[in-house]
Amino acid sequence: MEPLTEHRGASGPVVYGFLRLVRVSLARQDALHDALVEYCRRHELALHGVFTERSAGTERSAAFTGLLDVLELHGTYGVVLPAVSHLGPKAIATPRQARITASGARLLLVRGPHAPRPAAPGPAGTPPERGRCRSSGPAPALDHDT
Numbered sequence: 105m106e107p108l109t110e111h112r113g114a115s116g117p118v119v120y121g122f123l124r125l126v127r128v129s130l131a132r133q134d135a136l137h138d139a140l141v142e143y144c145r146r147h148e149l150a151l152h153g154v155f156t157e158r159s160a161g162t163e164r165s166a167a168f169t170g171l172l173d174v175l176e177l178h179g180t181y182g183v184v185l186p187a188v189s190h191l192g193p194k195a196i197a198t199p200r201q202a203r204i205t206a207s208g209a210r211l212l213l214v215r216g217p218h219a220p221r222p223a224a225p226g227p228a229g230t231p232p233e234r235g236r237c238r239s240s241g242p243a244p245a246l247d248h249d250t
């Protein structure tokens with residue numbers, strides 16, 4: 105399926121990415137950046153830049169301050185994160201999340217918050233059903249173009 109705006113010359117809402125990369129390998133950095141790019145492509149968002157925090161500092165890092173500055177620009181829709189953990193530990197992430205939402209920007213997560221798992225087996229001692237089945241091998245590819 106092709107994006108709706110692909111043939112119309114329109115660009116999607118403007119978003120900025122934010123990555124917190126403290127002691128992360130170059131391969132992991134590239135994978136996280138690629139995840140933001142792919143998310144924006146799939147959702148027809150215009151990724152105008154990615155702010156990267158490389159130190160485990162306080163709530164007010166240079167990268168986060170820069171992010172807040174661009175959120176004030178006319179036409180900015182939101183912030184894309186791989187997961188909410190990229191805002192930092194809870195003591196830092198909570199006020200950061202509040203500042204982003206107070207700016208009027210949307211907070212978009214590539215991986216949303218995980219649903220809590222049941223602690224005990226289901227009724228009659230049966231194990232709870234899983235959302236996905238895991239197989240021992242790769243899934244077959246489709247024969248036709250999509």
